[in-house]
Amino acid sequence: MRWIWIDKFVEFESGMRAVALKNVTLAEEHLHDHFPGFPVMPECLMIEGMAQTAGILVGEARGFSEKVILAKIKNAVFHHYVRPGDTILIHAEMESIAPEAASTTGKITRGDTVIAEISLMFSHIDKNLAGKEFPEENFVFTDMFNSLLRGFVGQKKESKP
Amino acid sequence: MAMSRNEILDQVKEVLVDALGLDEDEVTEGATLMGDLGAESIDFLDIVFRLEKTFGIKVPREELFPAESLMNNPDFVSGGKLTPKGLAEFKARMPHSDFSKFEANPDINKLTDLFTVAAVVNFVERKLNQAA
Numbered sequence: 667m668r669w670i671w672i673d674k675f676v677e678f679e680s681g682m683r684a685v686a687l688k689n690v691t692l693a694e695e696h697l698h699d700h701f702p703g704f705p706v707m708p709e710c711l712m713i714e715g716m717a718q719t720a721g722i723l724v725g726e727a728r729g730f731s732e733k734v735i736l737a738k739i740k741n742a743v744f745h746h747y748v749r750p751g752d753t754i755l756i757h758a759e760m761e762s763i764a765p766e767a768a769s770t771t772g773k774i775t776r777g778d779t780v781i782a783e784i785s786l787m788f789s790h791i792d793k794n795l796a797g798k799e800f801p802e803e804n805f806v807f808t809d810m811f812n813s814l815l816r817g818f819v820g821q822k823k824e825s826k827p
Numbered sequence: 828m829a830m831s832r833n834e835i836l837d838q839v840k841e842v843l844v845d846a847l848g849l850d851e852d853e854v855t856e857g858a859t860l861m862g863d864l865g866a867e868s869i870d871f872l873d874i875v876f877r878l879e880k881t882f883g884i885k886v887p888r889e890e891l892f893p894a895e896s897l898m899n900n901p902d903f904v905s906g907g908k909l910t911p912k913g914l915a916e917f918k919a920r921m922p923h924s925d926f927s928k929f930e931a932n933p934d935i936n937k938l939t940d941l942f943t944v945a946a947v948v949n950f951v952e953r954k955l956n957q958a959a
Contacts, residue, residue: 687928739848762876766888767869769876787873 668810671715673755678818681727683759686719686814692750708827709782712756712774713739716784720758722811724788730807733800737767737789744782752776761785765776766793773799829959835882836948842877846865846870856945864944878947884954889949893920894938909933918940937946 672686690707692698699704719738725734746755758772767789772797774782830838847864862865863954875886889896897903897920903913912931913921918926924941 738873740873762879764872764876767872767876787869789869789872789877817934822850 668808669714670718670810670814671711672718675719675722675814675818676755678723678726678815681756682762684719685754685758686715687741688754688756690716690748690754694750696751704796705750705756707752709744710734710816712744712748712754712782712798713742713784714787715754716772716774716782717760717786718811719756720772720786721788722815723758723760723770724763724768725761725807726769726815728790729782730804730812731754732790733792733804733806734768734808735786735791736786738787740769740785740787742782743824746776746779746781748776749779749815750772754781758794766790830948830955832948832952835951836944838881839861839878839944840876842881843947846873846877854944856948857942858906859940859946860942860947861939867941874947877886878933878951882951884951884958886950886954890920890929891923891947892942893917894941898938900937907935909923909935921946923947 671688675684675686677683677685692705696708700706706799721734721736725732726809743781753776754774756772757775758770761769761771767787769785769787771785772783774826830929836856840851843849843854843860843864844851847866847870849864853864860874871892872888875888876890878884879886894917897913897916900913903910903916909917913947914926914930918928924946925943926941929941935936
């Protein structure tokens, strides 16, 4: 099972930018402990949500042929809490992409409020850990991840002349 | 107008401060990226991306940091040291680095000492001059 921290994409421009939506709910058990009587979405999970949004953006840019791994949190600043009942949008933009790696910038918003600003670096691991062997299959982009893009990437390809 | 070496140095410092989370006074020209400033492999890519953006240049990683592709060549490396041929190749590929100390004992474990802040500044200066 993968712990998916985005519910769906609402915008996706191949190789450029993506916006994912997440609804935060008290049904997420960890919120009961984080913190007792004061449930807020852990900031590390906001980073994970950004890593998934931006990671899929990076992966899709190379047709999911690379195994894309979060390599570095360049910057993460949090301005506000996210509470149960909130709907947040995770905006990711491609900054640079090379054969070995990619960097992204992004922010998390709730309505007009900027909740967080998060910049990440991703590694294409086969290109960077030469000599180490990884499974042939792409264990990063599983079906669950790919299903998130249904209606975006597929639709775009079908609409091509 | 062409940038002066000091202007390039200031911007390279800013890139390294941001990429490696350093204080500005840690970034001296003689500091080595890995030994003194604690850069790891992914940081090199981060630095490359930031240099490209800051200076508007293309930075092929193997030009700035060519060591990886040369280290596995038995003509160039023998018994943990660079051969004379290897040393010549490294010097040719890294005109931005200062080999004067390294030459005396070309131990491959000391190769990382060639990647100094000054080497990055030299590299950017050459690239900007080529583009001009």
